[in-house]
Amino acid sequence: MASLFSIGLRSWTGRLPVRLLVLMLLLTRPAAAAVAPDSTTQATIRVLPADNNPALRLRQPDAERLRELRGQRDFRYVEVKSELSAWDMLWLRFWRWLAELLATPSGKFIWQYGIYAFLVVALVFVVLKLMQVDLTRAFGRAPRRAALSYDAETEDLHALDLDVLLTQAEEARNYRLAVRLGYLRVLRQLSDKGLIKWQPDKTNHDYLYELPTGPLPESFRELTRQFEYVWYGEQDDLTADDYERARTTRQAFERRLSSTSQAA
Known part of the structure; x- marks a missing residue:
């Protein structure tokens, strides 16, 4: 009977993997042996000596140096009020708005071709002035003719009474x-x-x-x-x-x- 049990046990254990057997052996070791302190670890633990140095003394900065630093503009951490007037601030906002507008694609187009249009208008104006064209009549309504005994367009100041x-x-x-x-x-x-x-x-x-x-x-x-x-x-x-x-x-x-x- 005992021989048969031992034969059956050997046949059953022979089927277990080797790693599983090793794990079972490790689990059966005493816990004290796992946590037993090593002699090398005990040798490295040292007790630090007590700090016998006197208390640290706070060192005060030089008063003259502090006054010198306070007088420098870089160390004045205060909010400086704007010296611009309300009118200047209005113009500043206008130019900022105009710069943002001209930065857009449509603004760039208007700025580029608007300059050319302005130059053409200025050139036409100069040419009309050099030709002595009366701009009041050129761009406005022609005056209605009054009942004159002479021609107002060719009137001679020295020939009229x-x-x-x-x-x-x-x-x-x-x-x-x-x-x-x-x-x-x-x-x-x-x-x-x-x-x-x-x-x-x-x-x-x-x-x-x-x-x-x-x-x-x-x-x-x-x-x-x-x-x-x-x-x-x-x-x-x-x-x-x-x-x-x-x-x-x-x-x-x-x-x-x-x-x-x-x-x-």
Whole structure:
């Protein structure tokens, strides 16, 4: 019976893998042998001596050095208020917005071809000025023709009796025509005194640039502004009060012109 049991046990254990047998042998070892301290480990454990050094002393920085560092701008960690005014900040925001807009593809296109368009317009403007083209008539409505006894486009200041024509226009209450005739009389006076060189194809602003420096150019500019507003603006509904204001401006210029000529 015992021999049969031993034979059966040997046949069953012979079927187990070798690794499983090794694992079973390891598990059957005493736990004390697994955790027993090694002599080498005990030799490396040392007891550190007690720290007998005195307490550390906090070293204070030099006061003079601190004052020097406080005076430097790099060590001033404070928020500096902007010195720009509200108007400057508005322009700053505008230019920043414009820069962001021009950075887009559409903005780059407009910037690139907008410069060319501006240069073309400027070139056309210079050419028209050199050709002495009246831009008021070129880009605005042509003034309606008043009932004149002469051609306004080819009128000769020295061939017309402007004083008589002006009196007739005032008596007929044709105030728009009277403003024009009064302005032409001023141009004739300037031409007679040698202050301008009158030509039929010149513009009113050409005569303004020909006047010498002094009080005359500013007064003539105001007189020209009133004339162009009435004549080219087709102000047919001028009242007597409106014409009186325009005539007062013209007479004041004529008196200033007379006093300037006498002083010269």
